[in-house]
Amino acid sequence: MLVTAVEARPLRSLVDVRIELGAGIVSLIGPNGAGKTNFLEALYFALTGRSFRTSDRRDLIPFGGSLARVEAVVCDADGVERRLLASVSRAEGRRHLLDGSPADPATLARNRPPVVVFSPDRLALVKGPPAERRAHLDRFVAARWPSRSELRRRYGQALAQRNALVAQLAGGLGAATELDVWDAALAEAAAALAEARAAAVEELSAPFAEAAGELGLEGRAAIEYVPRAAGSAAEILVGLTERRDADLRLGRTSWGPHLDELKIASAGRSLRRYGSQGQQRAALLALLFAERDALLEARRAPPLLLLDDVMSELDPERRERLVERLDGAGQVLITTTTEESVPGRAKRSVVRMPIAVPHAAAA
Ligand SMILES: Nc1ncnc2c1ncn2[C@@H]1O[C@H](COP(=O)(O)OP(=O)(O)OP(=O)(O)O)[C@@H](O)[C@H]1O
Ligand SMILES: [Mg+2]
Known part of the structure; x- marks a missing residue:
């Protein structure tokens, strides 16, 4: 197009x-x-x-x-x-x-x-909070695998519903067992989303390293998916159950893909924390190029x-x-x-x- x-x-x-x-x-x-x-x-x-x-x-x-x-x-x-x-x-x-x-x-x-933009403002993707990187990664997932484009929204909805109930229970209204059905839904959505993110990063790592090298990011540059909760839906459900009491004390869900990180590093060090402006720019460009390569490779619209x-x-x-x-x-x-x-x-x-x-x- x-x-x-x-x-x-x-x-x-x-x-x-x-x-x-x-x-x-x-x-x-x-x-x-x-x-x-x-x-x-x-x-x-x-x-x-x-x-x-x-x-x-x-x-x-x-x-x-x-x-x-x-x-x-x-x-x-x-x-x-x-x-x-x-x-x-x-x-x-x-x-x-x-x-x-x-x-x-x-x-x-x-x-x-x-459409993908590179501009000085977009450096927030590398140096800003993890939420930006999660959202970005999920957009790539949607472009790469259209059938997975709803996973982010589905998880967000399940999380909002569970959080609403957790807040209500934390306020002393209702019985904790009411969470069972929401936990199961959340675990399903979480497992699918984490799997998609892992697959995306797997595809992007090699082209990212290559593009980063070309752009002069010295030291081996790498991206890494750091999931907060990974595994099958059943495994994630176990994790949610183990943390239920803690969540009820906090009044929110403290574990899951809404806390995932996409780590961008050079020579083993986080560019978010230690990168210079120029290195962060190069990393951002390398990520955008890697995504473009992956989409071309998969014969998706670049x-x-x-x-x-x-x-x-x-x-x-x-x-x-x-x-x-x-x-x-x-x-x-x-x-x-x-x-x-x-x-x-x-x-x-x-x-x-x-x-x-x-x-x-x-x-
Ligand atoms: N809402 C607006 N209405 C009219 N002019 C605006 C508005 N917002 C910004 N401008 C003007 O647009 C001009 C900036 O345009 P732009 O940012 O596209 O420049 P540029 O060619 O990208 O410049 P640079 O090379 O410095 O990045 C400025 O003169 C600015 O005052
Ligand atoms: Mg300009």
């Missing part, structure tokens, strides 16, 4: 911009403040209905304006075109439309490529990669290798401020920003 055009009318500083995009690598080149990140954000918003920069979509509305609106044209493998439109308005809230009509999230997701400002901190040789790795499959948008930081083969498709004339097209 390819995004063939994006129209921001308007979004942040992009007032009336249409950019056509080709397959492969597209380089967006322009000075600071030219609207490069805004454009990536616009595209992301059109596809997902969300921003990767802010949780308040109204930030996307141009200063002094009342509406932000972006449309993306997506072309599938059979050449069928679909239009996704996302908008947010001060008066009417937000909308996300497929070919002009409202659609549920699953339908919207089926009609667009998966994600559209939005790489914001990734060239600036790489030396020329690493830039070259990065472009080599990305060339040839899927679609990749790379922003940069200087022409010189774009390796030759990434110059085939260049968009120069800011776009002065409306309806300017990619070179």
